[in-house]
Amino acid sequence: MNILPFKFVRKTHLASLEEILNKKERTISHASGLIKEIEKGNLDFEVNEAGDDELGNAIISMRNQMKSFAIAEKERNWATEGLSKFVDILRSNNDDIKSLCEDIIKNLIKYLDANQGALFILNNDNPSEVFLELTACYAYNRKKHAQRKISIGEGLVGQTVLEKDTIYLTEIPTNYINITSGLGDAPPRTILLVPLKMNDEIYGVVELASFHDIFPYQIAFVERLGESIASTISSVKVNQKTKVLLQESQSQTEELRAQEEEVRQNMEELSATQEEMSRVLKEVQGNEAFMNNLINATDDSIISIDKNYNIIVCNKTTTETYSASGLQVGKGFNILRLFEEEQKEIYKGYYDRALSGEKFEVSESYKYNGKEQFFIVNYSPLRNENGEINGCVVFGKDITESTEAKMETERLLKESQQQSEELRAQEEELKQNMEELSATQEEMERVMKEVQDNERFMSDLIDATSDNIFTVDKNYNLLIFNKAFQDVWHGQGLDVKRGMPISKIFDESEIKGHMQLIDKSLKGELIQIDVEKLIGGEINHFNVIYSPIKNDENEIVAVAIFAKNTTEVEVAKKKQLELFKESQNQAEELRAQEEELKQNMEELSATEEEVRRVLNEVENKSHYNNELLNASNDSIVTIDKNYRIISFNKAFNVAFEEQNIDISEGFDILSIFPEEIHEEKKSLYNKVFKGETIYIDDQLENIGIKNYYNVQHSPIKDQEGNIIAISIFARDITEIKSLQLELEELKKKKK
Missing domain, CATH: 3.30.450.40 (GAF domain)
Known part of the structure; x- marks a missing residue:
């Protein structure tokens, strides 16, 4: 029985109790301070050594773990924001x-x-x-x-x-x-x-x-970004190749049209040449000009040479071609000077064959200004009236465009085949990737249970792709879906939500097929199909994968559906097929045109001997006519409807040389008269162009001396009777006129 209601305690024990109490108070105070810093969001505060303070150590450990979580969350946010930013960049500038x-x-x-x-x-x-x-x-x-x-x-x-x-x-x-x-x-x-x-x-x-x-998280970010960049570059390259093929196809189509027009024009020119030749046989005047126009009217190169390899005649196309290289090619030019030493013997052999009577054709190619050009060259002998060979003629036809078109067609065919093989390889790789993705589903299930933040992270991850991704449970209800899937249906006026039956999402015509595929996948089958869907009035192509999702117990609990839009790839395949077919058609057209051009060249070659004969006759008659006109002391000139000189004789030229006037073809005849009578002269010429023949007396003043002329203006007609020019014959009557003036002066003096 205690007499006093107190218990005696030793002083040393009491001191020990006080020390324990104070230590507990310090621990609680220290822990309270740490918790307050954490509440403020400050995870970087300095901490003194806690020693055996278990509560403080636990709070510090919790702070460190929260700091690690915060850093990891910050790194994930940084990577997610970066991927989102670069997805916009890749989408906005991918052409x-x-x-x-x-x-x-x-x-x-x-x-x-x-x-x-x-x-x-x-x-x-x-x-x-x-x-x-x-x-x-x-x-x-x-x-x-x-x-x-x-x-x-x-x-x-x-x-x-x-x-x-x-x-x-x-x-x-x-x-x-x-x-x-x-x-x-x-x-x-x-x-x-x-x-x-x-x-x-x-x-x-x-x-x-x-x-x-x-840092490692930055490296991982760049690696993930690299996949997106590679995907975009792959799409851009396919688009660019398709665009180039389309442009080349359009260009080839235009070239074919141009070549068809050229063939038609060649036929028209050939027909016109034959008609003109028959006219030349009947007319002498203007025959030399006609022959020059004839050989200059073609874009083909025409050269005739004598037995010393010197040029006799070459057309305008030939002179312009070599003048661009600084060579003035013309009559008397030795044609062997056009070739390098190692080529001279080859071309000399060609000319010798033609000069020995052989008529043949060769295909040649040259590199000019870094560009390769292709020609078909015809070599034919030239004979005189006695049948003796006195030279040869070379016709060079530029077939660069048709040859390049043929080569380009073959290249397009080969390239189209290569692209088809690459697309098949890409489809196989995609299938393998999808199978690998399915194999990772079990690991993803485990990670989702261990980390609370992974659901949002995975949401950001699947939102970073433009493919449609969604999951469905065994009751055909929607579980998880990405932003691309949500945006597609939002654009069609449907707000999809978690737990929504897929029967409310897809059309009645589609839902049965989806359910059958989901049922197969719920039984463990991995399914991959290609489907077409009408969206916004346009047909879109999708590669769809149905993949089973398992839990930790290896039970299938849902199905993941990955729908990748392959419309661009399908459109590219279709365009490539069209380009391939078009290239084949163009190749057939080119072969037909080559045959037609060959026939044209044979017809043109057949006219060669006739052209040579006519040319000799024209030259002889032209020389005779020129000598005839130059033998007259009268000034003779012809003008066209623009009052430009067509031809003139020696007397007309000499008359104006004395006045330092240089007369040439195309010279404006009005310029030799005073400006105040230009309209009067035009009126006179216009009357002649209407069919009148007019005689006038005219005068011209030269260095203060007046010369008087009796001038006859006559129209010149072609075979059809159309007036095409005027001939002017001016006879100098200065002496007669001077005598008449003197006589009139004497009569005035007598009066």
Whole structure:
């Protein structure tokens, strides 16, 4: 029995209790301070050593874990925002690959806070010569920028393509690269090279240099971005190739039309030439001009040479062709001077064959100003009236356009076949990728249970793609879907929500098929089909994959549906098929035109002997007529309806040489008269052009001396009776007129 209601405690024990109490108070106070800092959102506060303070240590551990979560969340947000930003860039500028690359490298340098970078695109246009081409760069110096082509395996960039993997360097090779500014230059601290890879196929390399470290999450971001860039570059290349094929096809169509018109014109010219030749046989006047116009009217090159290889006649096309090279080719020019020493014997052999009586045809090609040109050349002997060979004629037909069109058609055919094989390979790779994606579903299920934030992260991840992705449970209700899927149905006036039955989403005509495929997938089957769907009045093509989703117990609980829009690929295939068929049709048309051109050349060659005979006759008669006209002391001139001189004789020319007037064909005859009588002369000429023959007495003053002429103006008609020119015969009557004037003066004096 206690007499006192108290319990005695030892003083030492009491002191120990007080110390424990104080320690607990300090622990609680310290923990309260830590919690208050955490409540403020400050996870970077300084902490003293907690010792054996379990509560403080637990709070500090919690702070560190929250800080790690915050950093990881910040890195994920940074990567998600970056991907979203670059998705907009890739979508907004995907018609010009150079502008797209420049936009990408500029924004990537800024987003990573790097200092220098470049983007190399794999150029595989020529399968035998595949190389990396510097397409865009940021802050590169001129020396580095000059090397625009890099072979596979060459340097770090080439090695990245070879290994198909990222290269991150913190020890930079000496003189590899310097980052330059206005104040100086220095080597970077780190270099990152990431392949632009999609479905294990390389499309290029991005190279970044920085003064600071590039962290693993940033490297992972660049790798993920590289896949999107590779996908966009692949689409742009396909679009550009399709566009080029379309333009080339249109160009070839235009060329075919032009060639058809040229064939028609050639036939018309050939017909006109034959008619003109029959007219030339009956008329002498103007025959030489006619023959010159005849050989100058064609775009073909025509040259005739004598037995010493000197040019007798060449047409305008020939002279213009060689004058562009600085050679004045004309009558008397030795044709062997046109060739290099090693070619002289070859062409001399051709000429000797023709000069020995052989008529033949050869196909030739030349390189002129860096461009290859193709010709069909006909060699034929020339004979005189006695049948003796005195020269040869060479007809050169330019067939560059038709030859190039034929070669281009063959190239398009080969390229179309290669593209078809590449598309089939891409489809197989896509199928394999989808199977690999299905294999990762189980791992994704586990990750979703372990990390609370992964659902939102996965949502951002699937929203970064333009493919439609959604999942359906065993009751055909919608579970998860991405933004692309939501936007498609929102555009059709339907607001899709989680838990919504798919029967409310798809049409009655489609829902039964979807359910059957979902049932098969719920039984464990991976299904891949191609479907067509009418959206906005246009048919869209989709590659759809139905993949089962399993839980931790390996039970199938849902189905994931991936719908990739392959409309562009299908349209590209269709265009390529059309281009292939069109190329075949064009090749047939070209062969028909070649045959028609060959026939035209044979017809033209058949007229060759007749042309030569007529040419000799024309030359003889023309010379005779000229001598006849020049034998007259009267001035003779002919003018056209524009009052321009067509021809004139020696007397007319001499008369005006004395007045320092240079008379030539095309000279305006009105200019020899005073300006005040121009209208009077025009009125006179116009009357003659209407059919009148007019005689007048005219006068011209030369150095103060008046000369008097009796002038006859007569119309000149063609075979059809149409007036085409005027002939003017002017007889000098100055002496007679002077006598008449003197007689009149004497009569006046007598009066």
